[in-house]
Amino acid sequence: MFTGLIQALGTMEPLGGDSWQVTCVSQSGEVIMQDLAYGDSVAVDGVCLTVEKVLKDGFIATASPETLRRTTLGGEQTQQRYVNLEASLKVGSKVGGHFVMGHVDGIGRLLVAEQTASSWEMTFIASEAIARYIVPKGSIAVNGISLTVASYEPESQFKVAVIPLTYAETNLRYLVPGSLVNLEGDILGKYVEKFLYSGNPHTTAPDDNSIDGITPAFLAEHGYL
Numbered sequence: 001m002f003t004g005l006i007q008a009l010g011t012m013e014p015l016g017g018d019s020w021q022v023t024c025v026s027q028s029g030e031v032i033m034q035d036l037a038y039g040d041s042v043a044v045d046g047v048c049l050t051v052e053k054v055l056k057d058g059f060i061a062t063a064s065p066e067t068l069r070r071t072t073l074g075g076e077q078t079q080q081r082y083v084n085l086e087a088s089l090k091v092g093s094k095v096g097g098h099f100v101m102g103h104v105d106g107i108g109r110l111l112v113a114e115q116t117a118s119s120w121e122m123t124f125i126a127s128e129a130i131a132r133y134i135v136p137k138g139s140i141a142v143n144g145i146s147l148t149v150a151s152y153e154p155e156s157q158f159k160v161a162v163i164p165l166t167y168a169e170t171n172l173r174y175l176v177p178g179s180l181v182n183l184e185g186d187i188l189g190k191y192v193e194k195f196l197y198s199g200n201p202h203t204t205a206p207d208d209n210s211i212d213g214i215t216p217a218f219l220a221e222h223g224y225l
Contacts, residue, residue, distance in 0.1 A: 002043045004097035004139075004146020006084040006170050007031045010058065012044060013081075018068070020049075023058035024085065026169075032085050033057065041088040041102065045171070046144030046182040047071050048088075048102025071104045072180045082171040084144045097146025098139040099187055105130045108142070108183040110175050111157065120162040121150070122172065126183055131156035132193070133185025141184040145170055 009026040022044055024032055032042065036059060040051045049061035068074030089095070108126040115121075124142065126134065131152075134140060138149050140158070147160040167173050175181070196216060 001089045002048075002086050002100040002102055002144070003089055003093075003095050004086070004100040004141050004144060006086055006145055006166075008085045009169065009171060010044075010083050010085045011081065012073075012083045015060065018062045018064065019052075019060060020044075020063060020073070021055070021058060021060050022049075022083065022085070023055070025082075028169075029057065029085075032087050036087070043084075043086040043088075043100065043102045043144045045072065045083040046100070046102065046104055046141050046184055047073060067104075070106060071182050072107055075180065082174055084170050086144060098141075100141045100144065100146060100184060101187055102144075102184075104182040104184050105133070106183055108181050110177055110179045110181065112177055113172075113175065116161075119164065120167045120172070121159055122162055122175075123157055123159045124181065124183075126156050126158065128156055130183050130185055131158075133189040134158050135189070138189070139186045141182075143171060143181050144184075145172065 008024050008029040008031055010022050010024045010029065012020055012022050015021055036051060036054055038051055038054060041048050042051060042059070047063070047067060049063065051059045051061060053060040063073050106127050106129060108124045108130065111123045111125055113120055113122045134149055134152050136149055136152050140147055140149055142160065145166065147162065150159045150161050152158045162172060
């Protein structure tokens with residue numbers, strides 16, 4: 001589990017097959033490397049990868065066929081790329097962003113990035129499978145970065161406001177219109193969807209706390225939707 005607060009910037013290059021070498025390139029890379037060990041999890045552009053070998057300034061990991069299919073890692077694999085890095089959340093650590101699982105839902109695309117007086121406004125487009133978890137003022141992970149949805153538009157477009165620090169310390173600054181990004185919806189929304197549309201699979205006696213009566217119509221009637 002991660003928080004979406006990026007700790008370092010790195011590069012990622014293919015070693016052949018499904019193996020990748022990730023190298024920390026920013027000064028803050030020591031945060032990732034200080035106690036990194038075999039078997040640890042690291043979010044690489046929002047993709048949870050397992051450390052198979054620790055190097056001086058990075059590590060080697062393997063991306064499964066499912067990961068390659070669902071994320072930007074399965075695209076152009078012959079070039080070095082800049083990636084956002086975050087070590088897994090430790091018990092007792094602050095959660096400054098939101099709960100990010102490192103399980104990318106799919107790929108989005110940057111439409112436009114505009115600099116304002118106080119931030120960067122970036123508009124992305126997502127597939128419908130991801131868009132159903134996007135709500136105004138909700139959370140979304142873009143390349144592993146915890147961001148707040150400023151607005152959601154028809155045709156699965158959403159806008160985020162990125163503060164200068166985040167823009168400067170992550171690979172968002174390298175994106176241009178058309179760039180692909182990894183997107184992960186908020187896990188809380190997925191659980192709500194599961195309960196609403198799949199029902200309660202447990203066979204227990206009904207009681208006053210039963211969720212069987214919670215439907216989209218019920219939530220709308222009581223002001224939750």
